Amino acid sequence: MKILIVGSGGREHAIAWKLNQSSRNPELFAAPGNVGMMEIATCINITVDDIDGLLSFAKAQSIDLTVVGPEVPLVLGIVDRFEAEGLKIIGPNQFAAQFEGSKDFTKAFLTKHGIPTAAYGTYDSHEEAIEALDQFGFPVVIKADGLAAGKGVIIANDMVEARAAIDDMMQDLVFGEAGARVVIEEFLVGVEASILCFCDGLTLLPMQAAQDYKKAMDGDLGPNTGGMGTYSPSRVIDAVRMDTINKTILQPFIDGIHKDGIEFKGILFVGIMIDGDDIRVLEYNVRFGDPETEVTLPRLKNDLIDIFDAIVSQRLDEVELDWHDQSAVCVIMASGGYPENYEKSKIIKGFENVNDATVFHCGTKMLDGEIVTNGGRVLGVTSLGDDLETARACAYEAVRKISFEQAYYRNDIGK
Ligand code: AMP
Numbered sequence: 001m002k003i004l005i006v007g008s009g010g011r012e013h014a015i016a017w018k019l020n021q022s023s024r025n026p027e028l029f030a031a032p033g034n035v036g037m038m039e040i041a042t043c044i045n046i047t048v049d050d051i052d053g054l055l056s057f058a059k060a061q062s063i064d065l066t067v068v069g070p071e072v073p074l075v076l077g078i079v080d081r082f083e084a085e086g087l088k089i090i091g092p093n094q095f096a097a098q099f100e101g102s103k104d105f106t107k108a109f110l111t112k113h114g115i116p117t118a119a120y121g122t123y124d125s126h127e128e129a130i131e132a133l134d135q136f137g138f139p140v141v142i143k144a145d146g147l148a149a150g151k152g153v154i155i156a157n158d159m160v161e162a163r164a165a166i167d168d169m170m171q172d173l174v175f176g177e178a179g180a181r182v183v184i185e186e187f188l189v190g191v192e193a194s195i196l197c198f199c200d201g202l203t204l205l206p207m208q209a210a211q212d213y214k215k216a217m218d219g220d221l222g223p224n225t226g227g228m229g230t231y232s233p234s235r236v237i238d239a240v241r242m243d244t245i246n247k248t249i250l251q252p253f254i255d256g257i258h259k260d261g262i263e264f265k266g267i268l269f270v271g272i273m274i275d276g277d278d279i280r281v282l283e284y285n286v287r288f289g290d291p292e293t294e295v296t297l298p299r300l301k302n303d304l305i306d307i308f309d310a311i312v313s314q315r316l317d318e319v320e321l322d323w324h325d326q327s328a329v330c331v332i333m334a335s336g337g338y339p340e341n342y343e344k345s346k347i348i349k350g351f352e353n354v355n356d357a358t359v360f361h362c363g364t365k366m367l368d369g370e371i372v373t374n375g376g377r378v379l380g381v382t383s384l385g386d387d388l389e390t391a392r393a394c395a396y397e398a399v400r401k402i403s404f405e406q407a408y409y410r411n412d413i414g415k
């Protein structure tokens with residue numbers, strides 16, 4: 001069986017790592033992949049937005065199944081293109097990918113189906129957006145409607161910041177067309193959690209929840225990042241809260257897509273804000289989270305190919321997820337300066353000294369025979385342990401054995 005994984009980050013490395021453990025011994029390909037994936041997959045130099053290139057490759061190689069990591073190809077319609085050629089692929093079609101590609105699409109869906117979320121308005125003109133600010137208190141959340149590589153959400157503390165955010169998005173188009181329309185939203189307080197679910201269009205099967213640390217610095221200070229570390233299972237989501245989430249968020253999603261005639265197959269990532277009993281949806285993503293995947297798949301006992309097969313054939317109701325009792329912690333090692341400017345091409349040393357951890361590559365490349373840094377997030381170091389504290393100690397022990405110039409990581413992941 002030949003499987004193509006689209007993407008090049010820690011998430012895709014974790015997917016490849018898990019698929020590589022399947023009893024079906026798949027032959028793995030990754031486009032474009034990364035240095036870590038090279039050990040288990042054939043990496044091919046096709047970028048994730050080159051849908052024609054990916055399609056030609058999949059046809060020429062008779063790929064049996066394609067798994068899409070990032071959102072960009074999904075929003076570009078890779079699933080529609082592959083399915084039109086009779087190719088099996090894991091991910092939602094272009095219409096359903098709007099759950100990530102358009103904040104307004106998601107907010108309208110949530111509101112229509114009574115799924116709890118922050119109060120909001122959507123604005124197509126700069127003037128309307130500025131006027132609308134009077135209806136919200138501060139802080140207020142200003143969001144570019146479209147994809148903005150995780151940067152399109154601004155939390156404005158006062159009128160000056162809010163106006164500046166709207167000017168940047170709508171007049172200066174700092175996020176391109178993605179910001180020509182904005183969503184303005186009530187600011188929610190609480191603790192965030194990520195619920196990843198498998199979905200075959202009929203059944204939504206939640207995975208055990210993960211906690212992501214989005215801020216750059218210890219104590220949740222500093223700017224937002226793609227995620228500086230994760231742990232699973234979540235301490236925040238107990239059985240009572242999971243029951244609430246099932247009843248008020250997950251079941252209404254399935255009911256809602258049926259009513260609206262939306263076909264959703266793939267991974268649904270539900271970002272939630274928890275404030276006591278009040279649990280609301282912050283966002284949907286239409287893919288695995290990064291670095292949520294790096295702590296979720298190592299705890300999953302099922303063969304991932306069985307789950308993907310069940311998604312394709314809409315038999316997910318027959319699947320029961322089985323989890324290791326152990327906790328997992330993933331610490332992201334980043335380039336100093338991330339999420340702002342940072343340098344690349346720093347030689348990474350110490351991989352050979354790591355035991356009791358899996359090192360997922362996020363942003364690395366080969367340069368003159370050495371593995372060097374090639375991104376803001378460089379490595380995701382994951383350890384399992386009988387409890388969270390053990391997993392945490394193990395992950396940090398491994399992190400301290402790896403070095404590169406200006407390496408940066410948070411010290412409080414899983415604390
Ligand atoms: P989003 O892409 O919509 O999830 O926004 C990215 C991040 O911004 C979230 O993970 C939250 O940390 C924060 N955020 C988004 N919406 C809100 C909100 N209404 N209230 C508070 N924080 C928010």
Ligand code: GLY
Pocket residue numbers: 212226227285288289290291292
């Ligand atoms: N870690 C957050 C995300 O993948 O969007």
